[in-house]
Amino acid sequence: MSVGGRSADQTQGGARGFHTTAASLKADDFYSVLGVKRDASQAEIKKAYYQLAKKYHPDANKEASAKDKFLKIQEAYDTLSDEAKRRSYDQFGTADPTGGMGGGPGAGFGGFENMEDILSQMFGGAFGGGGMGGGAQGRRTGPGRSSGMGGFATVGEDIEAVATVSFMDAVNGATTTVTITPIVKCEPCAGAGAKKGAKRHTCSVCHGTGQATFTMGGFHVQQSCPQCHGEGWTIQAKDQCASCGGKGRVRERKTVPVTVPPGCDSGMRIRLAGLGDAPLEGEGTPGDLYVRLRVTPSSVFRRKGADxxxxxxxxxxxxxxxxxxxxxxxxxxxxxxxxxGTQPGEELRLRGKGIRKINSTVRGDQYLGLRVKLPTQMSERQRRLIEQFAEEEEEGKGGAGPRSTPQPEKDGSKKDDDKKDSDKKDTGFFSRIKKDIEEGFGKKKPKDDDAK
Incomplete structure (x- = not known):
């Protein structure tokens, strides 16, 4: 189809490209047109192209020569941005070794995706992706989404769900479920949007091309058809599928099993590939489902990482x-x-008694804080034992009165004898107290102090 002295062809990617029909730019050196060296990188070529295109676009530059200059810039970029065309141009002086510069797919305007980028930058995104009912399709963002104007995303949107698991299920791993309502292809019409046996009609606006043409600043520009949303066909109301209302897509409620790995924690996400939304148009791969975990706190443990x-x-x-x-x-x-002699507030470390680190055999530690529990009620005998302990403790500290400063001995024999007597006294004291307390409070002798 020839429009306004330019022809619109189908590119390999399915998007509509624009190019000039005349070969009037043959004599121009494309590198000079863009102001770059012959060994310029693609990034340098693209940067120069954007700067010049914005400067000389007829809607931004009202000079009479701006239009021709802009066309030269477009054709230069279309050739040099394509490595195959660039090699041919460097070798033969033309992007088409058989002769023609114009007429090839994508020449001149460099493919509509490039044009859209320029217009989006110049006019604040007015030509960005639109939703259903108008504007360009396929500008949705997300992993794997790719399409220029006139196309659509081949990968559906990702969705997210929340799964609540107990503390011990997060520690040991478990299987749970989440309920989701992703967009799926309508089964009765297989995504076509029409009743079985009904015919689809060629779009009266784009005549089956999927592209609508409009004029802007003297240029003919194409975008995804707002009537058929780029499909090239429409379905009459009487022929629309009753299940999806002609959209070809519905939301389906489903319950999905989720395997929770050992060692997971709140905020972690589990990816389930292909369980997200289906593409809104055309064939393609569904997006992914991300399950965000919410772990309920434990009444017994606090957690910090794997500890x-x-x-x-x-x-x-x-x-x-x-x-x-x-x-x-x-x-x-x-x-x-x-x-x-353990003191209140002391902390013990039990190595390897914590949580297994996710995707690992390594385990954290358990930290054990000790809180000494004092009796609130005692028998008379227990009280006497504690009082006896307190009295002997005071005596051991010299509580009867101030101690005299010991005088140095000429020989150390007396000092050594005193030390031996003191050791015997201490030993006898602790033995008695230990025996009395054990008998008074009914305690057995202590066992090993390691974790068993």
């Missing part, structure tokens, strides 16, 4: 005398040794 934290109650007799306590871990209860 867990737990606070254990320790009887004061165990803290004084030593022993063991049974504490929970993500793998079950274990016995942990408590050394004699």
């Amino acid at each position: 867990t934290y737990h606070t254990a109650q320790v009887p004061f007799t165990t803290a004084i005398l030593g022993g063991s306590v049974r504490v929970p871990t993500v793998d079950g209860d274990v016995e942990v040794k408590i050394r004699p």
Whole structure:
């Protein structure tokens, strides 16, 4: 089809390209037209093209020569931006070794996607992708989306769902489900939008080309047809599929199983390929489903990465005398040794008792905070034992009165004898107290203080 001295051909990618029909630009050196060196990179060529195109576009430049200059810039860029055409041009002085410069697909305007980029930059995105009912299709963003004006995305949109799992399911791994409503191809009409046996009619606006032509600043520009949305055909209302209303797409509610890997945490996303929305038009691949995990907190553990934290109650007799306590871990209860003289607030580290790191065999640690539990009620005998302990503790500290400063001895024999007597006294004191407390509070002798 020839429009306004230019012809519109179908490019290999399915988009409509524009080019001049005359060979009036043959004599021009394309590198000089764009102002780049012959060894310029594609990035340099594209940058020069954008700058010149915006400068000389007839809608932005009202000089009489701007139109011809703009056409030269377009043809130069179309040739040099295509590596095959550029090699032919460098070797033969033409992009077409058989002779013609114009007339090839995409010449002149360099394919409408390039033109759209220029117009979008010049006019603030007025020529960007539109939605259903008008404007260009296929400008949706997302992984794998690609299409210029007049085309459509070949990959559907990604969707997201949220799955709530328990703390222990996140630790050990589990299988859960999510309910989604993705856009899918209508089954009754197989995505065609028409009743079975109904005929589709050639679009009266674009005459089956899928492209609509309009004039802007003296130039004929094409975009996706607003009537048929680039399909090239329409369906009469009486022939439309009752299930999808002629759209060829519906939303379908479905429940999807999700495998939760061990070691996952809140905020992590699991990708399920191909379970997202189907493309709104044409054939293509559905997008992906991303399941975001929400882990419910535990009443027993706190978590930080792969490490867990737990606070254990320790009887004061165990803290004084030593022993063991049974504490929970993500793998079950274990016995942990408590050394004699353990102080409130101390923290033990249980190596390898934390959470398995995701996609790994390495495990974190469990940190065990110790809280000494004091008795709230005591028998008279227990009270006497504690009082006896307190009295002997004071005596051991010299609480009866101020100590005299020891005088140096001429020989160390007396000092050594005093030390031996003191050691015997201390040993006897702790033995008695330990025995009394064990008998008074019914405690057994302590076991090992390692986690078992």
